[in-house]
Amino acid sequence: xxxxxxxxxxxxxxARTPLFHRNMSRCAAAAxxxxxxxxxxxxxxxxxAMNTEALADKLKGKRVALYFAAGWCPxxxxxxxxxxxxxxAAVSSGKDVEIIYVPSDRSEADVVKRTVAMDMCSVPxxxxxxxxxxxxxxxxxxxxxxxxxxRRSGVPALVVLDSRTGEEMAFLPAESQGAxxxxxxxxxxxxxxx
Numbered sequence: 001x002x003x004x005x006x007x008x009x010x011x012x013x014x015a016r017t018p019l020f021h022r023n024m025s026r027c028a029a030a031a032x033x034x035x036x037x038x039x040x041x042x043x044x045x046x047x048x049a050m051n052t053e054a055l056a057d058k059l060k061g062k063r064v065a066l067y068f069a070a071g072w073c074p075x076x077x078x079x080x081x082x083x084x085x086x087x088x089a090a091v092s093s094g095k096d097v098e099i100i101y102v103p104s105d106r107s108e109a110d111v112v113k114r115t116v117a118m119d120m121c122s123v124p125x126x127x128x129x130x131x132x133x134x135x136x137x138x139x140x141x142x143x144x145x146x147x148x149x150x151r152r153s154g155v156p157a158l159v160v161l162d163s164r165t166g167e168e169m170a171f172l173p174a175e176s177q178g179a180x181x182x183x184x185x186x187x188x189x190x191x192x193x194x
Contacts, residue, residue: 004036031059031163031194038166040128043116044099047108056076058121059194060100063090063161065121065172068138069156070104071114075175076156082179083156084118095187098194102132104140104155136168160185161194 042050069076090097101122103111106126115122123129133139136159137152158172169192172181
């Protein structure tokens with residue numbers, strides 16, 4: 001189901017202006033209820049639960065990706081400086097991104113320590129994080145006894161989400177490509193604008 005164009009967007013309805021099509025597509029690109037419902041519950045960087053309204057406000061107008069990683073993983077921690085620089089550069093260029101941490105850490109305290117340091121919200125540690133790992137088939141090799149061997153990637157990896165359905169729009173294989181994977185993020189595609 002296509003999102004309904006908000007009334008506020010009707011201000012852009014002047015087909016004679018060159019910005020008409022771009023502005024209408026931005027308005028129509030807001031996340032649908034289907035996309036919001038596809039997300040698990042999320043925690044703030046400090047570890048407290050986010051309500052649905054706070055989550056919608058946090059994601060509004062941003063490009064959203066899930067970041068699968070772990071603090072004990074050297075590849076993850078070395079990749080993160082590039083990831084944080086990428087986020088900063090995207091924001092500076094007017095293309096805000098929100099990165100949601102999907103933890104493969106060993107404790108909830110480790111998750112909070114990392115999300116505070118990186119200023120990211122997170123999928124709750126445990127069953128909800130494991131469900132997202134299974135859904136997108138991304139987990140650390142150390143989790144294979146628990147999650148199986150049918151993964152497509154280990155950590156670190158990112159999945160950029162479509163704002164219409166909440167499904168995968170792009171896969172960024174940072175485990176195999178490192179920082180180069182970030183160049184595959186479709187920042188200019190309005191389908192990724194929540």
